[in-house]
Amino acid sequence: MATMESLIGLVNRIQMACTVLGDHGGEGMSLWEALPTVAVVGGQSSGKSSVLESVVGRDFLPRGSGIVTRRPLVLQLHKIERGTEYAEFLHAPRKKFTDFAAVRKEIEDETERVTGRSKAISNRPIHLSIYSPNVVNLTLIDLPGLTKVAVEGQPESIVEDIENMVRSYVEKPNCIILAISPANQDIATSDAIKLAREVDPTGERTFGVVTKLDLMDKGTNCLDVLEGRSYRLQHPWVGIVNRSQADINKNVDMMAARRKEQEYFESSPDYGHLAPKMGSVYLAKLLSRHLESVIRQKIPSIVALINKNIDDINAELDRIGRPIGTDGGVND
Secondary structure, eight states, X not given: OHHHHXXXXXXXXXXXXXXXXXXXXXXXXXHHHHSOXXXXXXXXXXXXXXXXXHHHTSOOSOOOSSOOOOSOEEEEEEEOSSSOOEEEETTEEEEEEXXXXXXXXXXXXXXXXXXXXXXXXXXXXXXXXXXXXXXXXXXXXXXXXXXSSOOTTXXXXXXXXXXXXXXHHHTSTTEEEEEEEETTSOGGGOHHHHHHHHHOTTOSSEEEEEEOGGGSOTTOOOHHHHTTSSXXXXXXXXXXXXXXXXXXXXXXXXXXXXXXXXXXXXXXXXXXXXXXXOSXXXXXXXXXXXXXXXXXXXXXXXXXXXXXXXXXXXXXXXXXXXXXXXXXXXXX
């Protein structure tokens, strides 16, 4: 366990350093792009936010109609053995948030600080770390929901802008794609699967998640998808049952919602045989294990790129003259 923690934690720290230095991908072969990441992709109203909140076990994401996520949110989850859950933002490093309603407000405020009150989007990520006994060590990047139409107050180009931003993450060979599709729509035409199929035709980087299983028409089920017959990926599909709108309105505790989700699968005549491999808790563990194994494979290339960056910085310092008292050495 310690190894996984240190590997994912190490990549978290490198990611934070990249952001501070203004590197968040898109600039050729940057260090950020060499780091394995899990990008969360889905159409608007696909249940993307609910999946993330369920994985964390907390309500903390902005909600509303239209495009709510307008900047990438790099969500770094750190498992602690005991103590109070808290959150920290990279842009406010000395402030610990224990009230998750305040976390939601801070995401909204920080989004507006960069995009203004317009409905525009920005590729500058927000970094949020959550420390909790109820999470696994995992980093996820929440991206704006794919959409077909601009709403009032948004530039006409927003549909294309969002697709381009999401694509810039998921087309990278080191990106694991978490493709979220609602069960009450045709999976083959879901925004997330269409995009994943384009950038990852073999399905080796894609994890498929089906939400809203409990909202399907009576007498129908999603077994063809969940058992890999209707659309095959290299990884198993995971079904999720999110809280209902009534539960959200009543502020039903997320931990209770996780238990209710597990009960749904265990007691389901359709999905009972799949129950141990369904639900948000299983999904988080599956992704954490996979991310760790991908990081292991990539360690040599990450180290090589870090060394190249150090060499480039040293060469630049030699060219412009070093500050007094530096010798160019890097401490091990």
